[in-house]
Every structure is written in C-alpha cells, then in structure tokens.
Amino acid sequence: MNNTKYLYYLLCIVVAFVSCQSTPKETKSKQPNLLFIFPDQLRNAGIGINNQDPVYTPNIDQLAKEGMLISNAVSNFPLCSPYRGMLMTGKLPYHNSVLSNANSNRYKYNNSWQKEDVSFSDVLVKNGYDAGYVGKLHLTSPPPIPDKDTVIWDAYTPKEFRHGFNFWYSYGTFDQHNTPHYWVNDAKESEVTYINEWSAKHEADVIIDYIKNPSEKTRNKDKPFALFWSVNPPHPPYQYVPEKYVAPYKNKTLSELLVRDNVDLEAAAEALAFHKGATRNHTHLAKEHVKNYFAMITGVDEQIGRVLEALKEQGLDKNTIVVITSDHGEMMGSHGLMSKNIWYDEAINVPFIVRWPEKIKGGQKNDLLLSVPDVMPTLLHMMGATEGMPTDLDGTDLSSVILEGKGNQPKAALYYYIKEGQPASGHRGIKTTTHTFVITIDDDNTIREFLYDNVNDPYQLKNEVGEGNVMEGKLRAELLKMLGIKKDPWLNYYQSLQ
Structure with a gap:
C-alpha cells in the first residue's frame, strides 16, 4: 500500500471514529x-x-x-x-x-x-x-x-x-x-x-x-x-x-x-x-x-x-x-x-x-x-x-x-364523593365515552342510582335507571369491579346494605 493510499485509509478510520463518538451527543x-x-x-x-x-x-x-x-x-x-x-x-x-x-x-x-x-x-x-x-x-x-x-x-x-x-x-x-x-x-x-x-x-x-x-x-x-x-x-x-x-x-x-x-x-x-x-x-x-x-x-x-x-x-x-x-x-x-x-x-x-x-x-x-x-x-x-x-x-x-x-x-373513569374523615362514605360512579352511572348512599343509608346516556342526552337531563336500559346492569357491574380493583373501602359498606 503506497503512502497516499495509506493516509487516505487512515483518514477514513479517523473520520468514522469521530463520527461514531459524536453521534450520540448530536442525536441525544x-x-x-x-x-x-x-x-x-x-x-x-x-x-x-x-x-x-x-x-x-x-x-x-x-x-x-x-x-x-x-x-x-x-x-x-x-x-x-x-x-x-x-x-x-x-x-x-x-x-x-x-x-x-x-x-x-x-x-x-x-x-x-x-x-x-x-x-x-x-x-x-x-x-x-x-x-x-x-x-x-x-x-x-x-x-x-x-x-x-x-x-x-x-x-x-x-x-x-x-x-x-x-x-x-x-x-x-x-x-x-x-x-x-x-x-x-x-x-x-x-x-x-x-x-x-x-x-x-x-x-x-x-x-x-x-x-x-x-x-x-x-x-x-x-x-x-x-x-x-x-x-x-x-x-x-x-x-x-x-x-x-x-x-x-x-x-x-x-x-x-x-x-x-x-x-x-x-x-x-x-x-x-x-x-x-x-x-x-x-x-x-x-x-x-x-x-x-x-x-x-x-x-x-x-x-x-x-x-x-x-x-x-x-x-x-x-x-x-x-x-x-x-x-x-x-x-x-x-x-x-x-x-x-x-x-x-x-x-x-x-x-x-x-x-x-x-x-x-x-x-x-x-x-x-x-x-x-x-x-x-x-x-x-x-x-x-x-x-x-x-x-x-x-x-x-x-x-x-x-x-x-x-x-x-x-x-371508564371513576367518580367520587367522600365525606370528611370517612373513606368508606359517600357516592361512587363511572363515566365511559357514552354513559355516566352513579350509586349514591345518603346519611340514612338510602341507596339511589343514576344513569345517563351522554350521546343521546348530552345535557344529562333524563335518569334512565329502571327503564330497561341494558347499560344499567353492565355499568353497575363494571363500577363495582373497578372499585374492587382499586381497593375502595366504600365497596364493603355498599355490599353490607344490600
């Protein structure tokens, strides 16, 4: 290998080495x-x-x-x-x-x-x-x-x-x-x-x-x-x-x-x-x-x-x-x-x-x-x-x-209302891209439910609980499942009232 080719070869190696060393800094x-x-x-x-x-x-x-x-x-x-x-x-x-x-x-x-x-x-x-x-x-x-x-x-x-x-x-x-x-x-x-x-x-x-x-x-x-x-x-x-x-x-x-x-x-x-x-x-x-x-x-x-x-x-x-x-x-x-x-x-x-x-x-x-x-x-x-x-x-x-x-x-996303100092109290709900479903427990342990079709009723004017909407049971089950996964103490309280 003559000197010219050797110098060219050496230069290529140096350039490649420098490029490899500088690339991480440039691209990071x-x-x-x-x-x-x-x-x-x-x-x-x-x-x-x-x-x-x-x-x-x-x-x-x-x-x-x-x-x-x-x-x-x-x-x-x-x-x-x-x-x-x-x-x-x-x-x-x-x-x-x-x-x-x-x-x-x-x-x-x-x-x-x-x-x-x-x-x-x-x-x-x-x-x-x-x-x-x-x-x-x-x-x-x-x-x-x-x-x-x-x-x-x-x-x-x-x-x-x-x-x-x-x-x-x-x-x-x-x-x-x-x-x-x-x-x-x-x-x-x-x-x-x-x-x-x-x-x-x-x-x-x-x-x-x-x-x-x-x-x-x-x-x-x-x-x-x-x-x-x-x-x-x-x-x-x-x-x-x-x-x-x-x-x-x-x-x-x-x-x-x-x-x-x-x-x-x-x-x-x-x-x-x-x-x-x-x-x-x-x-x-x-x-x-x-x-x-x-x-x-x-x-x-x-x-x-x-x-x-x-x-x-x-x-x-x-x-x-x-x-x-x-x-x-x-x-x-x-x-x-x-x-x-x-x-x-x-x-x-x-x-x-x-x-x-x-x-x-x-x-x-x-x-x-x-x-x-x-x-x-x-x-x-x-x-x-x-x-x-x-x-x-x-x-x-x-x-x-x-x-x-x-x-x-x-x-779904969960909804909470909790009374001060009482983690198992209050109301729980679930919101999906189409519906909102809520279970409430008041101070007298009365349970109420609310269901809204947010697509056909975007202003949530009508509570559809009890009207045969198949989403009622599905959302209730999904809500209780999610609360169980999140270890919500409210769930045991709710179940004790059933």
Whole structure:
C-alpha cells in the first residue's frame, strides 16, 4: 500500500471514529421542560375551541391547535384538595389522606399532603429537574385556633412538606383575587408577601421572570424545569376581575351566556337534597355573575398567552411540554346547581390540552378517558423521568396513547364523593365515552342510582335507571369491579346494605 493510499485509509478510520463518538451527543434528545397550568374551577365547556360556552379564549385555543385536545379528561373527585392530592401523588383519595377540602376543621383527620408520599415533584427532582410551584396549593389542613370557631382555610406549607419544589411562590387557599398574598421560597410563616394586583396578572409576571431567569437565581439554568401554576380565577368570588375582561360580555343577556339546555335558574333541585356536596339554592349567583365567570376565563387566557410568548422568546417553546387543565368545573346554573362536587359533566369534565412540538403533532383531538391519577405517570414517562417513581400508583401510564396513538385506552373513569374523615362514605360512579352511572348512599343509608346516556342526552337531563336500559346492569357491574380493583373501602359498606 503506497503512502497516499495509506493516509487516505487512515483518514477514513479517523473520520468514522469521530463520527461514531459524536453521534450520540448530536442525536441525544434533551430532557423536555414542563409547564403545567391548572386554573381553578374551569370547566371544559368554558374553552372557546370547544364551541360550547360563548367565551373568548384565543391563546388557549391556539395552544390546542398546536397540540392535542383531550375531550374526556375527568376530575374524578371534583373538589379542590382531593384533585390536587391525586395529581401530586398519583393515588386516589383514600390512599393519600386527602379526602376533602383542606381546612382547620379537617386537621383532626390529617387531611393533608403526606410527607412520606413520594410525589410528582419528588420524582422530577430525582431525575434532574428544577421544580417550581406558583399559586394556590390547598393541600395543607392547618391546626385550629384554640377556643375559636373560626375555620382557617389558608395555610403555610413548611419547606420539608413541599416535596422537592425549590422555587416556591404559593399560598394555601384564599379568594381575594385582587389583593393576593404569598409565601416566597424560604420565607417563614410570618413573612408574607402582599400584592395589590389581580392574582393572575401578578403570577404571570412571576412565571415570566422564572422563564427568563435573568439573575439565574429563580432556577438552575443547567437543569430542565418543571413549573406548576395553579391560578385561582375563575374560582369565585366571580366579581374579582378587572373590568376590561368583562367588556365583551357586559351587554349580553343571560340567555346569550347560559346556553346549555340543562340550565335552570329557578329550581331548588330538591331531588338532589340528599347530596351534601351539591350546591343548591344559589343560582342567583349565575344570574349575577356568569359574565364575570367568563370574564375571568378570558383574563386568565390573556395571562397564559403572555407566559407562552415568553417561552417562545427564550427559545424554549419547542421542547417544553405545556399542559392546560383544571381541578374541576363549574355548574353555573345547570341542573339548578352552582359550584362543583357532583357527577354532572359541568363539574367533572375538565379541559386537558397538551402541546409538545418536538413530539406531538398539532391539531389532534382525542376522546381519551384521562383520570387525574393518570397524569403523574403519563407525564413522567413522556419526560423520561421515571427513576424513583412509586410502583403503587392508582394511575396508569398513557404516554404511548398520547405520543404514538398506541396502547390500551381506559374504558371508564371513576367518580367520587367522600365525606370528611370517612373513606368508606359517600357516592361512587363511572363515566365511559357514552354513559355516566352513579350509586349514591345518603346519611340514612338510602341507596339511589343514576344513569345517563351522554350521546343521546348530552345535557344529562333524563335518569334512565329502571327503564330497561341494558347499560344499567353492565355499568353497575363494571363500577363495582373497578372499585374492587382499586381497593375502595366504600365497596364493603355498599355490599353490607344490600
């Protein structure tokens, strides 16, 4: 072999070696960031792209067009604290101690986020993430004040109970949207930061600063981030909203705003008097405030738009998983009810939009029955952040369904109503893509059943129990089977009454 050929041969070997060495670095995908946004009390009907409520949400709509819109996301226990407990732990309420809304009356039941529950944020931190939380937490039941009947809702969460979140700009729960307060990072309980600004606007500013990270103090720039934002609006009081957001709705009539066929503003909903969670005799609030409720949604949408623009400006939008969802919906006069905590779709069907340009093709719609405990394992698998994830979760990893359109989809999602401190109490139900079936047990141990055909009766106006619908027996059997699999203590109580 002459020198020229030898040098050429040697060069080929060097090039091949260098190529082999550099390929993994060039092709290895960087861990995605996560921005998880969940406005409080935002029903799925309240997103403009769904063409149900006449509400203006251009930024959320655009996000849905750029990602996947999941139409059957279910808040299995449509109440603030139980939802948050399921989201953070991947476990159902009777497995994580958060059986009801956290406040001082529930302190005696230890109705709080448990320190020993390895949670969403714990796993993220173990897998190299910088984790942040902004806004309402509502997972700590504070101790009562001795010799006083005052119920304390807001609560300070000590650092050792924050499950790895190192950026903290949060509070327990309160509803003064125009004058919010926060505990910031290492602040002691007495060191409260008070703000004189609409909470959604202020929190968006905080998050934009977190994203831009100008001083490199809000987060570690060398780590991917996972930021959870729980913005309180559109939770009531509905009137706490800047006037500029009310303007598009101000001159509209009730019939132009409350367009659902099941709205009844005059009924006392007597048939639901047994259900202690159902908010009856308050439909005057719908008359007075539906325009404010929609205005808050529009205002939150604007702030979400500002945050998404900051992501884009920083070049982080392509490899950031953005999720928009909610802890539960709002009845707003449907079935003569207000608020949440009942099995109707206005309460349990929440938005779920996920955008990840690097992995999820835009413009997709999916009728996946996504339950709250599924969110933790699904997102952790999507992010490749599964080291240290507990093996006893109640949720299921549905990442392959979202990313590849493959894998088994759940056939049903469970519904819960549980009384404080009593895990075997209350009501249980099941929602499929076509039906809703519920069994209730009231304080007198009276059992009732409800069956709705959600395809032919989308507003759930007719209870078909006892009318020969073959789905009644099938869904009852499926519900009891699922409760058995999930080791629900309610099942033994129900069976003892048969």
